[in-house]
Amino acid sequence: MTTPAIVVVGAGPVGLTAALTLSRRGIPVTVLEQGDELATESRASTFHPPTLEMLRDLGVLDALLHKGIVASTFQYRDRRGGEIATLDLAVLSEDTPFPFRVQCEQSKLTPILLDALDTADVRFGCRVDGLLSTDNSVVLRTVQGPIRADWVIGADGAHSAVRHGSGVEFEGSTYPERFLVASVEEDLERALPGIAPINYLFDPDEWLVLLRTPHHWRVLLPTPADTDDEYELRRLPTRLDAVADLGRPWKVAHASLYRVHQRVADRFRHGRVLLTGDAAHLNNPLGGMGMNSGIHDAVQLASTLADVIGGAPDERLDEVAAQRRIVAVEHVQRTSHDNWNRLRESGGNHRQQLKALAADPVAARTYLRRACLLDSLEPRP
Numbered sequence: 001m002t003t004p005a006i007v008v009v010g011a012g013p014v015g016l017t018a019a020l021t022l023s024r025r026g027i028p029v030t031v032l033e034q035g036d037e038l039a040t041e042s043r044a045s046t047f048h049p050p051t052l053e054m055l056r057d058l059g060v061l062d063a064l065l066h067k068g069i070v071a072s073t074f075q076y077r078d079r080r081g082g083e084i085a086t087l088d089l090a091v092l093s094e095d096t097p098f099p100f101r102v103q104c105e106q107s108k109l110t111p112i113l114l115d116a117l118d119t120a121d122v123r124f125g126c127r128v129d130g131l132l133s134t135d136n137s138v139v140l141r142t143v144q145g146p147i148r149a150d151w152v153i154g155a156d157g158a159h160s161a162v163r164h165g166s167g168v169e170f171e172g173s174t175y176p177e178r179f180l181v182a183s184v185e186e187d188l189e190r191a192l193p194g195i196a197p198i199n200y201l202f203d204p205d206e207w208l209v210l211l212r213t214p215h216h217w218r219v220l221l222p223t224p225a226d227t228d229d230e231y232e233l234r235r236l237p238t239r240l241d242a243v244a245d246l247g248r249p250w251k252v253a254h255a256s257l258y259r260v261h262q263r264v265a266d267r268f269r270h271g272r273v274l275l276t277g278d279a280a281h282l283n284n285p286l287g288g289m290g291m292n293s294g295i296h297d298a299v300q301l302a303s304t305l306a307d308v309i310g311g312a313p314d315e316r317l318d319e320v321a322a323q324r325r326i327v328a329v330e331h332v333q334r335t336s337h338d339n340w341n342r343l344r345e346s347g348g349n350h351r352q353q354l355k356a357l358a359a360d361p362v363a364a365r366t367y368l369r370r371a372c373l374l375d376s377l378e379p380r381p
């Protein structure tokens with residue numbers, strides 16, 4: 001039986017960030033990943049300013065910037081009436097050295113993190129099936145045999161075996177509609193002149209989101225919960241034509257449907273187990289908060305763990321775990337759910353508010369500090 005000091009379960013963006021945070025502090029870490037390689041799925045694609053600061057501190061920001069697109073503005077639009085308001089992240093220039101979002105798929109960040117983890121023991125094809133915790137250690141049941149750890153960081157995603165094995169509840173709800181995300185090989189700036197790299201289009205019947213990524217535009221559409229997947233993919237071309245008529249079918253590189261949940265673990269620490277990222281909380285993707293807040297969990301909990309290993313009181317971990325849960329509920333869930341509600345509204349009231357916001361840099365700054373999670377990190381530990 002091997003005896004690693006710290007085991008991170010899951011080599012997604014959150015697990016690899018936790019591992020790199022520990023590794024940069026000189027603490028040996030083992031990462032167990034069930035897949036035979038890093039995931040390549042198209043998922044999160046927005047990096048907010050505080051996440052960019054954290055990635056800079058870990059020494060991986062330049063590599064990400066090299067692969068991504070800088071988006072300084074985002075836009076609210078009425079699906080029928082066009083632009084409502086364009087918000088410029090430049091109003092955050094006193095709050096962050098990076099007053100912009102970076103558009104880049106999470107599957108481009110994970111290889112960068114893995115490369116930076118050159119001294120860590122990263123084991124692919126190693127699924128964790130359960131665990132047994134005592135006061136001082138945890139034994140993980142894996143397909144490669146039992147592995148004992150002094151501490152475990154669960155970063156194994158929505159269906160987390162670490163969370164299940166720790167008996168932590170994951171309460172919440174599932175949205176009444178699925179989301180359909182299509183990556184398209186079209187120049188939407190030409191098809192819809194005046195759009196920003198990130199656009200939220202309001203419509204009570206069919207809201208949508210248009211996001212630029214380095215090689216595609218992504219279109220996010222609500223889709224009924226109970227229809228057949230094949231039927232939905234067959235009718236996608238008609239729905240895309242309704243977004244912009246190109247005079248020919250849109251070129252779709254990839255499309256998938258998924259269910260969206262709002263759930264939070266009842267605690268983020270269970271003895272020697274810490275929960276981070278999707279293993280600890282799930283939210284809808286509107287506003288790009290899932291991966292970002294997960295990376296914040298990873299940095300804050302892994303740095304605090306490094307402090308505790310270095311002699312800081314163990315209670316610091318309780319405090320930070322409790323604070324990260326508050327962020328998940330009061331910032332991430334609340335803001336992403338408000339974003340969903342707002343996209344479906346038909347009234348003009350909040351549109352007037354957004355117009356007023358775009359015209360008032362002080363109000364825009366307050367709004368954007370919350371939207372990009374800067375506020376959720378105050379006071380910074």
Ligand SMILES: Cc1cc2nc3c(=O)[nH]c(=O)nc-3n(C[C@H](O)[C@H](O)[C@H](O)COP(=O)(O)OP(=O)(O)OC[C@H]3O[C@@H](n4cnc5c(N)ncnc54)[C@H](O)[C@@H]3O)c2cc1C
Nearest residue numbers: 010012013014034043044128156157277278288289290291
């Ligand atoms: C379609 C889609 C679009 C999204 N868009 C956005 C967005 O725009 N912005 C945003 O911030 N978020 C977005 N999200 C959410 C974002 O993708 C997740 O929040 C993010 O992937 C969480 O990272 P993670 O590392 O916690 O989990 P994951 O990325 O799920 O990684 C978990 C890892 O653990 C591994 N694993 C799982 N179980 C085990 C086990 N038992 N043993 C060992 N390994 C295991 C998995 O193979 C995986 O590699 C989106 C999600 C989806 C599905």
